[in-house]
Amino acid sequence: VGWVREDVQWARIEARPGTYDWTWYDKVLNAHRTNGVNVIGVLTPAVGWATPEPGDSPNEVSFFGPDPDLYAAFAKAVATRYRGVVQAWEIWNEPENGIHWRPAPDPAAYAQLLIKASAAIKSVDPQVTVLNGGVVPFDPGFLQALAAHGAWNAFDVLSVHPYVDPFTPETAQIGAVGIDNVRTLAARYGSKPIWVTEFGWGTGGCERDPVGRTNEEAQANYLVRGAALLRGAGAERVLWYNFKDRQVPCYGLIRGAGGDEDYSQAKPAATALRVLSQQVAGAAPQGAQDLMPQQTLLTFDDARGWGPAFPVGKPPLAGSTAQVHGGSGAAQIAYQFTSTDNDYVAFPRSTATPLPANTTRLGLWVYGDSSGHMLQVQLTDEQGEVLQYRLGFLGAPGWQFLSTSLGGEVEPGNRITGGNGRLDGAVRLKELIVDDNPNTATGSGTIYVDDMVAFLGGEVYAQRFGTGGEVVDVIWSPEGSS
Incomplete structure (x- = not known):
């Protein structure tokens, strides 16, 4: 020490x-x-x-x-x-x-x-x-x-x-x-x-x-x-x-x-x-080192499959080629926060998208705007419980991969409906959300999202450290992963 x-x-x-x-x-x-x-x-x-x-x-x-x-x-x-x-x-x-x-x-x-x-x-x-x-x-x-x-x-x-x-x-x-x-x-x-x-x-x-x-x-x-x-x-x-x-x-x-x-x-x-x-x-x-199998869930090559934004009157999620991570297109999200109370914009799927069986992490490529606002997803399980997960924070312009674990218990503030606070059985993607951070923030911005990825099987994490031409990988699997 x-x-x-x-x-x-x-x-x-x-x-x-x-x-x-x-x-x-x-x-x-x-x-x-x-x-x-x-x-x-x-x-x-x-x-x-x-x-x-x-x-x-x-x-x-x-x-x-x-x-x-x-x-x-x-x-x-x-x-x-x-x-x-x-x-x-x-x-x-x-x-x-x-x-x-x-x-x-x-x-x-x-x-x-x-x-x-x-x-x-x-x-x-x-x-x-x-x-x-x-x-x-x-x-x-x-x-x-x-x-x-x-x-x-x-x-x-x-x-x-x-x-x-x-x-x-x-x-x-x-x-x-x-x-x-x-x-x-x-x-x-x-x-x-x-x-x-x-x-x-x-x-x-x-x-x-x-x-x-x-x-x-x-x-x-x-x-x-x-x-x-x-x-x-x-x-x-x-x-x-x-x-x-x-x-x-x-x-x-x-x-x-x-x-x-x-x-x-x-x-x-x-x-x-x-x-x-x-x-x-x-x-x-x-x-970080990727050691888990991955499957692309959404490509965002076009904006099909997304319903009107909420609250009503917010700009919809739109297809764009201005910034593309993979494939032929990405999704553009333009937001404007006018309230000094909590403000957000949600983009529901027209039909909730099933996640592959045994998905234990979920990630998304994001082109940020330096705002620091939160990008979140809402998921629903086969019991009908809706839980909210934070993918991460919107950083500087440039593509960044944001991801979240789906294992373990969700804190009370992100339990949208009643239940046990965990995902049980089949899981579906319900919404993508941009939430202001802090809640008093106002202003507008534009971000792009592309290539949502599901990580399959037991969760595995690895962080690499190096010095003098040698590397040490710290590798672990959280309790409960299988």
């Missing part, structure tokens, strides 16, 4: 204004340097005396947004002391989350905090890397607001936390949600490296998985699969959250029993991380 992420807590260092106690962090951070481990220092949370919240205990931690000038002064002091010891500074943690920024997320206030803290840090350590406070990237609206408030150039690396638990990395599309979504957004304002500074699955029932659907073996599997998919999607660095559980089983690689300094009870995920790091250390991702 080459990197760790440490909370550098203001209240522990400067519980009283102007009085600094560096004892703890001198010990911890210098130990990392001695062991050759790079550090991301997270400057969070605030201390009570630096916030405007009258109910804060002045010498204790606070998650209320602090005075940005006081925060910047603290950031400068810390960056001065640990210049050469800490390689990157992350400004707060999940500021889009009301738990971590109280009383409610405030992108304008956080933008000022980020701008001032970054400038203060760079004034004493110009070469250090500055990250935004890591955000859960499902809704890009907060990042868009940061850019609108002038903070996009205040950080060097885009930090994200693509939590998809309790769902599997494949069914939740961790690469598409965690990386593709924000990379398309970043291209509008200025591309940056993307670091995953938190991701993980808890064990035993915690936070996002209160019923304990993920056991320790599954956690280890998801770690390897999630990390491989995130790196394959373009994440420059990937950090697991977290190292050790407290009293109850959760995201840790080490069980919580025995106290904070007992590291003797490693979960299988600790071994998984060690082996993965040994195998791909220093290797660069070289792309």
Whole structure:
């Protein structure tokens, strides 16, 4: 492991204004340097005396947004002391989350905090890397607001936390949600490296998985699969959250029993991380490898077989030769989103199209428009249940293959009709949908789609990594595939 992420807590260092106690962090951070481990220092949370919240205990931690000038002064002091010891500074943690920024997320206030803290840090350590406070990237609206408030150039690396638990990395599309979504957004304002500074699955029932659907073996599997998919999607660095559980089983690689300094009870995920790091250390991702049989479902050589667009009045799906991936034509989709609520355009099949038996993944070639909107399909099974699947996000102009797993359980928000949340028996394609992302987005665009492909048989994934003329393929088949 080459990197760790440490909370550098203001209240522990400067519980009283102007009085600094560096004892703890001198010990911890210098130990990392001695062991050759790079550090991301997270400057969070605030201390009570630096916030405007009258109910804060002045010498204790606070998650209320602090005075940005006081925060910047603290950031400068810390960056001065640990210049050469800490390689990157992350400004707060999940500021889009009301738990971590109280009383409610405030992108304008956080933008000022980020701008001032970054400038203060760079004034004493110009070469250090500055990250935004890591955000859960499902809704890009907060990042868009940061850019609108002038903070996009205040950080060097885009930090994200693509939590998809309790769902599997494949069914939740961790690469598409965690990386593709924000990379398309970043291209509008200025591309940056993307670091995953938190991701993980808890064990035993915690936070996002209160019923304990993920056991320790599954956690280890998801770690390897999630990390491989995130790196394959373009994440420059990937950090697991977290190292050790407290009293109850959760995201840790080490069980919580025995106290904070007992590291003797490693979960299988600790071994998984060690082996993965040994195998791909220093290797660069070289792309996904296709190992499954494929069958073309639709060629889109013409627009026959599609009904009128919905809502009524939207332009229909039209045949086109302006951009073609294969064959003699493709389908053109022109959309216009005018509402700041959720807006979409759906293209139903005139007659639902049967998928080949044992289809376990579905993919489509897409020529994007840099909008970042979502492309989705609705499928219906032989029980009449209708489920919605996200193929991916609309990227830059040029052909891109978007695909989704059809295995596993669909999250509640994509269950269009009642049922068990899974596809049972014969499956048919019902609709193709362009959905705005975020829901407040407005505007128009044109994309092209071509060659819808069904992947047959047990799901198999492979991500290739290479270095020095050698390659390592990380290959797996999710549980339940046959």
